[in-house]
Amino acid sequence: MDIKNFSYAVFKGLYDSVRGMVAVLSLDKEINERVLNRRSPTRSNSVRQKQFDPGEHTTKKHLKKEEMLMMIITFCSRESKVMKRIVQCSILNGGIFLLSILIFRYGLLPGLNKFLGLIFGQESFMGKLVWSWIEPTLSLIFRAVWEIPLFLLSKAVNALWCQDIADLAYRHSRGRPIYSQRVSVMIADTIFSMVIQFFFLIQGIILSYIPIYLVSTTLSFVHICLLYSLYSFEYKWFNMGWEIHRRLAFIEANWPYFLGFGIPMAFFTQLPDSWVISACVFSILFPFFIISGNEANPIMDSR
Structure with a gap:
């Protein structure tokens, strides 16, 4: 392995991974400008036809107003929703759930613990007894009534929004997605991909239990980085028509690049001590990394 190529x-x-997240700031503007520029020749031809039609008595002022109205209608109906979807993901996962x-x-x-301390005393046996009953009960009710249902709902909604973000970004940079596979093959490919990701995640968790702390932490972190890159x-x-075996082979052949790509998300999601909070952080950051992955050009043969 060439250390220089590996490090690069x-x-x-x-x-x-970081540069692509900055691209989202200008992505909506570029997509909307492209839509308007593609529509402008048609509008100009229709305006010229109306201007030189002897049977029309519409003034230039009215034509300009009509042209502006058509531009607004076209823009509103075809406006890119990349930033809108990202803001929605941030509000749902960060502003509401997290x-x-x-x-x-x-x-x-x-606050409730301090309130009970004021009533029964900070070190009283009765206060500790009441708190030992109230704290797990409230936590259980909160998880059952709010945390778990909202977690499942957010996962379903995030999947739809992330797919929308990915499709818009792909059409902007590469054109129409390629769907060369049959529907049954696409479904089987998706299910197999989910199974592979699940076992890859389990493998990373198992590695974290290696008795040698430095080895276990490093191997687990590397697995998480590669999984997030995937x-x-x-x-x-998927929009390019790559099947699962080709996607996995590409990551395996060029894993140093994908290791670096997944470092930011792996780092921030490993900071919380709760897997639910970690999932919220992941859901907030993931739309940005979809844009990053769409804009990136991986380095090949770097091992």
Whole structure:
């Protein structure tokens, strides 16, 4: 393995993952400008026909108003929703789901604990007994009534929004997606991909239990980075018509690049001590990494 090429590939993957997130700021504008520019010749021809039609008595002022109205209607009907979908993901996962968990765990429960301390005394046996019953009961009710249902709902909604983001970004950069497979083959490919991702995740979790801390942490982190890279690029490769075996072979052959690409998301999702909070962080960041994966050009033969 060439250390220089390996280091460059890891750094390039890390750079592409961050650089692609910046591209989302201008992506909507570029898509909408392209739509309007594609529509403008048709509008201009229709306007010229009306201007030189002797049977028409519409003034130039009215023609300009009509042209502007057509532009607004076209723009509103075809406007890109990339930023809108990303904002929606952030509000659902961060503003509603994550914020409610943080308020409950670090606001409501500590506040209630202090309130019971004021009533029974900070070190009283009765206060500790009441709190030992109230805290798990409230936590169980919160998970059953709010946390788990909202988690499942957010996963379903995020899947739709992320697919919408990926399709819009792909059409902007590469044109119409390629769907060369039959529907049955596409369904089987998707299911097999989910199974592979599940076992890959389990493998990373198992590696984290190796007795040697540095080895277990490193191997688990590498697995998570590669898995998140697969998540980010899979939308693009699926739209390109790549089957699952080709996607996996490409990541295996060029893993240093994808290791670097997955570092930012793996780092931020490993910070929380709760898997639910980690899932919220992942859902907030993932749309940006879909854009990054769509805009990136992986380095090949870097091992």
